[in-house]
Amino acid sequence: MKNYRSSESDSRCVDSILWAFVFLFVSALPNQILAQTEVRLRAETRSSARLPIELKPSQLRDQATKELGQRIVDILDNDLWTSSVVAAYQTEESRANPDALRLELALSRPTGPIRFAVQTKVSLVQKKLTLEGQLLDSATNKTLDQKIYRGCPENLRLLVHALADDIVHSLTGEKGIAKSRIAFTAATGDSKEIFVMEFDGSNLRQATSLKSLNLTPAWSNDGREIVFTSYQRGNPDLFVLDLIPGRMSYLIKDNGLHSAPAWSPDGKKIAFVSTKDGNAEIYVMEIYTKALQRLTQHPAIDASPSWSPTGRELVFTSDRLGNPQLFVMDAEGTNLRRLPIDLSYNDSPAWSPRGDKIAFVSRTPNGFDIFVYDLGTQAVAQLTSKAGSNEDPCWSPDGYRLAFSSTRDGRSEIYSMLWDGTDVRRLTYKGACTSPAWSLNSRPAEEFLCKE
Amino acid sequence: MQNLLKSLAVLSALLMVSCATRKEVVNLKNDSFYIRSQIDSLRAEQRRLRATIVRLTNLTEQSTEANNRLRADIQVQLNQLGEQSQILNDRLEETGRRISNLPSKIRLTTPVMAPSPDTTNSATRVDTAQVNAAARRQLEETQRLYDSAYRDFVKGQYALAQQGFVQYLQMFPESDLADNAQYWIGECNYSQKKYAEAIQAFQTVITKYPEGEKVPAAMLKMSYAQIASGKTAAAKENLAALIKRFPQANEANLARTRLQELPH
Amino acid sequence: MFRFHNAKFKSLQTMAAKSTLLIMAALTLLVFSGCPSSKKMTETPISANEPEASTVTTAPEPAVPAYQRPTEEAAPAESAVPFALQNVYFEFDRYDLTPEALQILADNARVLKAHPEARVVIEGHCDERGTVEYNLALGDKRAKAAKDYLVSLGVTPSQVSTISYGKERPIDMNHSEEAWSRNRRAEFARR
Numbered sequence: 089m090k091n092y093r094s095s096e097s098d099s100r101c102v103d104s105i106l107w108a109f110v111f112l113f114v115s116a117l118p119n120q121i122l123a124q125t126e127v128r129l130r131a132e133t134r135s136s137a138r139l140p141i142e143l144k145p146s147q148l149r150d151q152a153t154k155e156l157g158q159r160i161v162d163i164l165d166n167d168l169w170t171s172s173v174v175a176a177y178q179t180e181e182s183r184a185n186p187d188a189l190r191l192e193l194a195l196s197r198p199t200g201p202i203r204f205a206v207q208t209k210v211s212l213v214q215k216k217l218t219l220e221g222q223l224l225d226s227a228t229n230k231t232l233d234q235k236i237y238r239g240c241p242e243n244l245r246l247l248v249h250a251l252a253d254d255i256v257h258s259l260t261g262e263k264g265i266a267k268s269r270i271a272f273t274a275a276t277g278d279s280k281e282i283f284v285m286e287f288d289g290s291n292l293r294q295a296t297s298l299k300s301l302n303l304t305p306a307w308s309n310d311g312r313e314i315v316f317t318s319y320q321r322g323n324p325d326l327f328v329l330d331l332i333p334g335r336m337s338y339l340i341k342d343n344g345l346h347s348a349p350a351w352s353p354d355g356k357k358i359a360f361v362s363t364k365d366g367n368a369e370i371y372v373m374e375i376y377t378k379a380l381q382r383l384t385q386h387p388a389i390d391a392s393p394s395w396s397p398t399g400r401e402l403v404f405t406s407d408r409l410g411n412p413q414l415f416v417m418d419a420e421g422t423n424l425r426r427l428p429i430d431l432s433y434n435d436s437p438a439w440s441p442r443g444d445k446i447a448f449v450s451r452t453p454n455g456f457d458i459f460v461y462d463l464g465t466q467a468v469a470q471l472t473s474k475a476g477s478n479e480d481p482c483w484s485p486d487g488y489r490l491a492f493s494s495t496r497d498g499r500s501e502i503y504s505m506l507w508d509g510t511d512v513r514r515l516t517y518k519g520a521c522t523s524p525a526w527s528l529n530s531r532p533a534e535e536f537l538c539k540e
Numbered sequence: 541m542q543n544l545l546k547s548l549a550v551l552s553a554l555l556m557v558s559c560a561t562r563k564e565v566v567n568l569k570n571d572s573f574y575i576r577s578q579i580d581s582l583r584a585e586q587r588r589l590r591a592t593i594v595r596l597t598n599l600t601e602q603s604t605e606a607n608n609r610l611r612a613d614i615q616v617q618l619n620q621l622g623e624q625s626q627i628l629n630d631r632l633e634e635t636g637r638r639i640s641n642l643p644s645k646i647r648l649t650t651p652v653m654a655p656s657p658d659t660t661n662s663a664t665r666v667d668t669a670q671v672n673a674a675a676r677r678q679l680e681e682t683q684r685l686y687d688s689a690y691r692d693f694v695k696g697q698y699a700l701a702q703q704g705f706v707q708y709l710q711m712f713p714e715s716d717l718a719d720n721a722q723y724w725i726g727e728c729n730y731s732q733k734k735y736a737e738a739i740q741a742f743q744t745v746i747t748k749y750p751e752g753e754k755v756p757a758a759m760l761k762m763s764y765a766q767i768a769s770g771k772t773a774a775a776k777e778n779l780a781a782l783i784k785r786f787p788q789a790n791e792a793n794l795a796r797t798r799l800q801e802l803p804h
Numbered sequence: 805m806f807r808f809h810n811a812k813f814k815s816l817q818t819m820a821a822k823s824t825l826l827i828m829a830a831l832t833l834l835v836f837s838g839c840p841s842s843k844k845m846t847e848t849p850i851s852a853n854e855p856e857a858s859t860v861t862t863a864p865e866p867a868v869p870a871y872q873r874p875t876e877e878a879a880p881a882e883s884a885v886p887f888a889l890q891n892v893y894f895e896f897d898r899y900d901l902t903p904e905a906l907q908i909l910a911d912n913a914r915v916l917k918a919h920p921e922a923r924v925v926i927e928g929h930c931d932e933r934g935t936v937e938y939n940l941a942l943g944d945k946r947a948k949a950a951k952d953y954l955v956s957l958g959v960t961p962s963q964v965s966t967i968s969y970g971k972e973r974p975i976d977m978n979h980s981e982e983a984w985s986r987n988r989r990a991e992f993a994r995r
Contacts (some may be wrong), residue, residue, distance in 0.1 A: 143858045273936075280972065291546040301972050317940075323967060324940065343970045348937035361941060363968075366948070368941035385793040387623050389941045398696035400731050405938060410627045410936060411897065418727065419766060421794050433897075435935045445697035449935065456935075464691035475985055479935060523936055605957075609910050612956035619952075620900045 099208060138175035139259055141168065142205040142226060145178075149211035156241075160208050160219065160248055167252030168267040170288055172488035172506060174256055177202065186428060202226055206255060215240050215538075221251040222519070223258060235257065240538035244532065245291065246406055258314040265484045268322050268529045270297065270491050272502050275520035282316055282329070287484065287526070289502070289515030296336075304348050307527035309355040312526075315339060317347040325505060332534050340373065340380075348392050352399050352419075359383075359393040370404055372419070383421030394439045394446075395419075403437040414448055414461070415439040429461055429468055436480055440447060442487035445507070447471075450480050458492055460507065471509035481525045483507075491515070620693065682712050686721065693724060693731075702728035719745055719752035730761060735769040738762075756782060756791035772802060885918035889992035892950055893985060897934065899945035903952060909950060912992065913957035920960065923995040926950050928968040929975075931984035936970060943968030950990040965995075 143165055146157030161178060168176035209220040211433070214486030222234040235254055237247040246267070268287045273280045278297045285292040296302050301319040314329045318336075326339040326346045341345055351358055352372075359372045363437035370384045370393050384390040388408035395402055403416050412435045414427040433451035440446065444464050449456040455477025460469045472478040475493035483490055484504070491504045499519035505512040669735040689704025705721040705728070712718065726741030740763035746756050766775035779795040786792050889912045892905040901909065916922065928947030930939040942991050947966035976983035 092942050173899065174600075301969070303940070303970075303972070344966075345940055347940045361937065363941070363944045363948075368944060382797065383794075385790050387626060389945060391941045392935065392937045396694055398694065398731065400696075400727070401694065403944075405935075407897075408627065410631065412934075418757075418761075420759050422791050423723070423727070423754070424790065425685050444691050455933065463694055464687050466687070519782065605910075605914070608957055612910075612953055613906055615956050616906065616949075616953055618903055623900075 090333045124254075138173055139204070140175045140177060140202045141200045141255070141259070143176050143178045144205055144207045145167075146211040147207070149209060151212040153212075156212065156244075157208075157210055159244065160210055163245055164206065164208065164252055164255075166288055167249055167264075168255065170489075171252065171256045171262070171264050171266065172259045172484075172486065173262050176206075180235070204232075204259065205229075206382040208251070212241070216243060217241055217247070219244075219247050219251065221255065223255060223450075231346070237538060242539060243536060244449050245286070246535060250285075257269075262486050262488075263529050265486050265489070265529050267311070267531050269307075269311065270504075270515065270524050271307060271527070272493070272503065272516070272521050272524040273303055273305065273316075274516075274518050274522075280520075282314060283521075284314075285515065287504075292516070295331065304523050305334075305525045306349045306351055306358075307525055308351050309353070309528050310528070310532055311527045311530045312532040315349040315351065315358055317349070324438045326358075332532055339375075340378075350393050350395055352395050353397050354399050357399075359395065361391050361393070370402070370421075381421075383417065392436055394437050396439045397441045397443045399441075403439050405435045405437060413445070427461055428466060431459070431468070434459075438482050438490075440483050440487045440507075441485055445487075447481040447483065447490055447507075449481065455479075455495070458490065458509075469508075471505065471507075480523050482524055484526050485529040491526050493522045493524060545791070589791060680710070682715055682717075685711065686717055690724065690802070693728060696731075698728040698732050719749035719754050722748065723754040723758055726758065726761060726765075730765055733768070735765040738765040739769070756786045758791045759785075760791040760795055763798070767798070811856060815939060842945040844890050856899055866939065885915055887915060887922060887994070889915055889924065891992070892990040894946055894988040894990070896931070896984070897942070899949050901949055905950075906953065910957060913954050913959050916959045916963055917946065920963065922963065923962055925993045925995055926964060926966045927973070927993060928966065929973055929987055929989050930971045931987040932971050932974060932979065933984065934971065936972075940968050940970035943970045946988075946990050 141380075143161055144162045146152075148154065148157050161428045165176045165178055167306050168174050203226050205224040205226045207222040207224055209222070211218045212218075217239050219237040219239075220234060220238070224230065225232055235251065237250055239247045249266035252266040256262055256264035256266075269284055270287060270289075271282055271284050274283050276294075280301050280303060280380070281294055281298065282296045282302050282305050283292060284295045295314065296318075298320045299317060301317075301324075303317045303324075305314045305316040307313070308328075310490070312331055313362070314331065315326060316329065317324050318327045318329070321341070323341070323343075324345045324347060325341040326349055327336050328339050329336050339349075339358065340362070342362070342364040344366075345368070346360055346362045346364070349358050349360040356376070357372050357374055359370060361368055362371050363369075365382070367387060368389045368391055369382055370390050372381045372383060372463045373379065376414045382400070384404075384406075386406065386408050388406055389412075390404055390406045390408075393404040399419060401416055401418050403414055406413050406415050407413070408415075409426070411433050414429060414434050414437050415424055416427060417424040429448075429450075431450040435450075435456075436449050437446050437448045444462060446461045446463065448459055448461065450459050452473070454474065457473055458471045458478045458481045460471060461467075462469070471490070472492075472494070476497070478492055478494045481490045481492045487507070489504050489506055491502060493500050494503050495501075496503075497514065500522055501514060501518070502516040502521045502524045503512055503514050556612040576682050618761075685708045687705065689708060692698075692701035692704055702725055705724045708715075708721045709718060715721075722741065722745045726738050726745065729735070729738035729741055739762050743756040743763065745752065745758035746762070749755070759778060763778040763782070766772070766778065776799065779799050782789075782795045783792045783799075890908045890909050892901070892912075894900075894905070895902065916924065926947040928945065928950075929942030930943050930946075934942070944966065947968055951961075951964050951966050954964055972985070974983070974987040975989075976986045
């Protein structure tokens with residue numbers, strides 16, 4: 089306890105507390121269960137249906153300043169809004185300087201009464217920060233649950249993200265995305281480097297400085313490592329970057345191209361494309377044994393593998409019918425079938441973490457647009473149109489949002505939108521940003537530690 | 541002086557001895573000139589010949605190069621043809637698959653077109669329409685049931701998915717997707733590591749739908765399930781049978797790799 | 805002036821035969837004219853040139869023809885065949901070689917065979933349309949298609965390696981059909 093580490097923020101600990109919380113919540117308010125279910129269903133079908141929550145101004149203790157309190161409420165506000173399932177409304181007194189986002193919120197004030205409120209309390213003693221979050225029943229002002237997060241001012245954002253995720257999970261059963269990050273590639277002069285930012289575009293930082301081409305990043309499940317293609321040694325090989333010490337190691341170096349890695353949902357395997365045996369085929373490597381299994385065997389191009397959330401199937405692109413189309417096979421490379429999508433050039437499939445949808449790009453007169461194929465109904469929906477070229481879709485860990493690159497504002501930038509194509513948000517202002525990859529909603533424990 | 545005299549004497553003597561006259565000397569001179577010119581012209585000729593030979597050699601080389609080129613070009617064309625025919629083949633298969641998914645729909649629509657022009661009995665028509673509507677509803681239900689079972693599978697709800705596919709098979713045993721449903725039952729078990737049940741389900745695909753497109757996949761997955769449950773000998777037999785029966789299928793390639801990995 | 809001038813225009817075979825005959829005749833003549841004057845005669849213009857025998861074997865080299873045997877005399881050949889390799893271009897989303905590409909590659913093969921010590925990398929490139937991953941694979945296909953053809957033309961496989969840059973290294977940054985067609989290429993870089 090003395091090492092400033094926020095013990096409650098340890099993910100396992102959070103999980104167990106959350107379960108207790110959910111149980112308490114459900115048992116204490118049986119009349120709310122129906123409402124929750126309803127919200128969850130509505131949130132899946134309509135983007136505007138969110139569970140409204142009131143955000144009370146933060147209560148300040150010890151050396152905590154008003155600015156610190158306001159920052160907490162602002163971060164929480166943004167986190168909850170981006171979670172897609174709840175809508176946070178700051179109380180009049182806490183809404184000091186309304187920005188565009190809160191203006192948007194103000195325009196969509198809930199029609200009915202707000203039934204839940206979040207009260208935060210912050211204390212700062214000798215650079216030790218204690219954040220307490222309380223979920224209240226608005227009508228009775230009764231505390232439904234509370235949690236304490238300990239850290240220091242440097243990782244305030246992360247502590248608030250953890251609180252936001254816990255609130256979302258408690259109210260809706262969804263996992264939240266506030267701790268998630270997005271990696272992408274951006275041009276820096278002649279080279280392309282990997283960058284990392286938070287789910288909403290904040291805290292952007294450059295993860296590699298290799299002065300070479302570094303492409304197609306993908307996250308490990310614990311949010312600690314990024315696997316990507318690097319030309320650092322001249323040949324396109326796969327590297328793994330450990331973000332905590334910032335150390336890089338080879339995953340595979342061999343003749344030919346190695347690209348488009350995808351970490352399996354169980355974290356044990358990486359699927360990727362290699363031309364080491366002559367032609368672009370899909371391979372799966374066991375990370376610890378480095379055992380390699382070749383899944384496809386076809387003279388055409390097979391590329392862009394993406395795992396189903398169960399890890400039982402893979403969707404990938406193949407031009408075996410003469411132009412790029414989407415195919416699904418099982419994790420052993422058999423039971424291959426084409427997705428019946430009647431569009432002529434389809435690529436970049438991304439399997440939703442919810443399992444039932446596959447986002448992909450298809451060629452349109454503007455370049456590319458993003459579409460979603462529903463595995464249950466075989467229906468195809470177009471999410472972007474007439475706004476530049478839109479590429480590289482990837483899902484948020486809760487399956488509600490998609491990050492993608494788009495040239496709608498000129499140069500290629502990273503955006504995110506709801507799965508139905510609404511609520512588009514621009515996340516980068518750099519130019520030449522491509523290949524976003526959205527991490528799962530987890531951070532390595534080291535990030536919660538305070539620097540001595 | 542003496543030398544000069546001597547040489548003059550020798551010269552004159554030589555001139556005397558030789559049968560040559562001054563005229564002959566002139567002739568000889570002419571001859572030598574003639575020869576020299578001949579040699580000159582020969583050398584020019586020679587030079588040209590050498591050049592021609594070099595050119596000829598190069599020509600021969602070019603023609604072997606042209607031959608090589610031709611061979612290489614033919615190779616390229618053959619490769620491209622091969623790939624094109626593969627693409628066409630795959631397309632054909634894909635079309636076949638899509639068509640095979642259609643018959644039930646076509647069957648539904650044909651009754652409406654079928655009644656001969658002389659059939660004036662409106663009651664029959666109504667009946668047909670009713671039957672047709674019912675069949676369409678049934679088809680939609682068939683597809684819905686199948687799709688929702690698969691939806692459960694991709695969401696990882698294997699027990700639910702299996703239940704869905706079993707129900708589908710009970711309700712529509714003659715459906716075109718029956719072998720697929722049976723395959724998915726195997727896959728649901730395999731995904732839950734219930735290998736004995738998986739083996740049984742895949743075996744049913746092979747025996748009950750021997751002409752179905754799922755047979756190679758079922759044979760492979762049955763072998764994998766056997767390997768996972770320690771029945772290596774049976775698995776080897778199965779893999780060998782798969783390679784023999786479908787040597788061109790991707791499953792055969794996977795089987796070959798797996799066979800190599802297995803202890804001998 | 806030369807009586808046998810017209811011989812130039814005769815067929816190669818008869819010329820070859822004739823030249824042998826003429827040399828024989830010349831030699832005989834010289835022997836037979838071994839008269840007193842012969843020495844004096846031979847001292848003059850002819851001796852200024854080489855004797856007949858050497859004339860036959862070491863006539864001055866004619867100008868080096870355009871095509872030369874690439875395997876013999878590597879050093880003079882290097883200067884003869886300049887080391888210049890041309891790019892090969894592809895159609896959209898294709899990696900098969902066009903007739904123009906085949907011609908260019910045949911020329912490149914000749915250059916590579918004349919420079920057996922040279923090592924080159926074929927870089928496969930694509931236009932900006934299409935995804936990063938797909939274009940990486942497509943670029944690889946293009947580079948390999950070019951290499952395979954060179955090898956089938958007799959280029960040593962170890963002389964040529966391949967790499968794909970996908971759409972990451974365009975030579976024309978514009979977004980037009982013209983720019984795209986310039987970017988869909990296999991480029992040759994000397995190692």
